[in-house]
Amino acid sequence: MSVPDSLRRTPLHAVHVEMGARMVPFAGWDMPVQYTGIVDEHKAVRQSVGVFDISHMGQFIVSGNGAEAFLNRVLTNNIAKLQPGQGQYTLLLNAQGGVIDDLIAYRTSEREFYLVVNASRIDADWQQLESQLTEDDDVLMANASDFTAGLAVQGPKAREVAAAVFGSTDSFPEHNTILVSMTENGPMWLCGTGYTGEEGFEFFMPAETAEGWFRKIVEAVKAAGGMPCGLGARDTLRLEMGYPLNGNDLSEQRTPLQAGLGFFVDLDKGEFTGREALVAQKAAGLPDKLAAFRMTGAAPPPRPHYPVVSGGQVVGEVCSGTQSPSLSAGIGMAYVPLAAAAIGSTIEIEIRGRRFPAEVVKKPFYRRPATS
């Protein structure tokens, strides 16, 4: 099968093919969905370590004397709380309070911020940020997405991989922190974040250096008992944590309050895009809410767009849904009326005309076993 010209390729595309990955279109990119199998890769991340190509994600650098004030005017979380080296999960909203994107914002220095955004939203995010920028803002924005490759190393043995690759664990970033270092090829960003619920780091580097780093990391990952992983495992891992996926669980039609992300919205920090709409929605009451559910008996896995039934009526549809490899049960998320969203509520998922029972549960679906 040939790849349509419209699909973009990461700097690691040829290496994925060489390593036997199965490539599929994702967010406009031709990406590895798996190397050996989704369940094996999923378990590798939970039990040892895995490495993912995340070069399709976008990176913006926002700098200048007015960078903090500007970002606080366009993002929901309070960026002024970040010290240099710290990061936070935050949201970019439209004027109606709808989610344009969810992203991680790092403060790399007093006057510079590094934003990691979703692949499918790079253009929409950039347009939104530009449209909010005024002549008076002392702010410079740079889109580094096209020149930057990214790798995510995730799992209990991520630290071991960092030690093997970087020669020391001094460079292992703590959760929600960023380390920036200059190399002869350009800057390298090492971030203490991930999308799997496991310890690990995300590593962004000049595109031309990606292949060398990837091969080195794959070698270290394999030595630690792990394997390279595709987007299939990334999706089952993030869903077990209840992390939303833009396009499935987040959209410009619903607010972060409906998505259960109110914790990342600081309504008290001052004016920001979408704030008025959120305040009004809070006063009026939410029309629906993103509920996490688990199938309660033997059932086919729930999948996006399957109807959700409550009290005999179709009340919504599945946003994200899959078979959880850790729980061996179907899990998913769906926007449902508040009455049906309470923890413990019984709902049904309609699968090919048949209705299967499910229970609304607390997130995350999966909890990492306590380490002694």
Place this chain on the structure above:
Amino acid sequence: MSNVPETLRYRDSHEWIDPTQSPSPVGITDHAQAELTDVVFVDPPKVGTQVTAGQQVCVIESVKAASDIYAPVAGEIVAVNDALSGDPGLINREPYTGGWIFKIKPSSEAEFDALLTPEAYTKHIA
């Protein structure tokens, strides 16, 4: 390379049937299980159902997607593999043995002639 046993017959939609046994077990090929990846659920057909060749009879679900399974030949479904409800991964591990999905009593022996030979199926998946 996918395993394509010599004694079986195949549909281009990747089901196999064993004409040497009566009733004949049906499953999906090694190639198909590898493409589907981890099978997590099998929705079996009803025993006693009369089917025509090419009729959609059940669905198997992998982590990635749901796939329709078609009857390779006309006849009656006389058994389903109960082991798959507890261990759907049998389809991945033993596609031609423990991972059979249902057994069919063909309405006539001639039904098998319309199916792909191992050589033809091997060419089909090449």
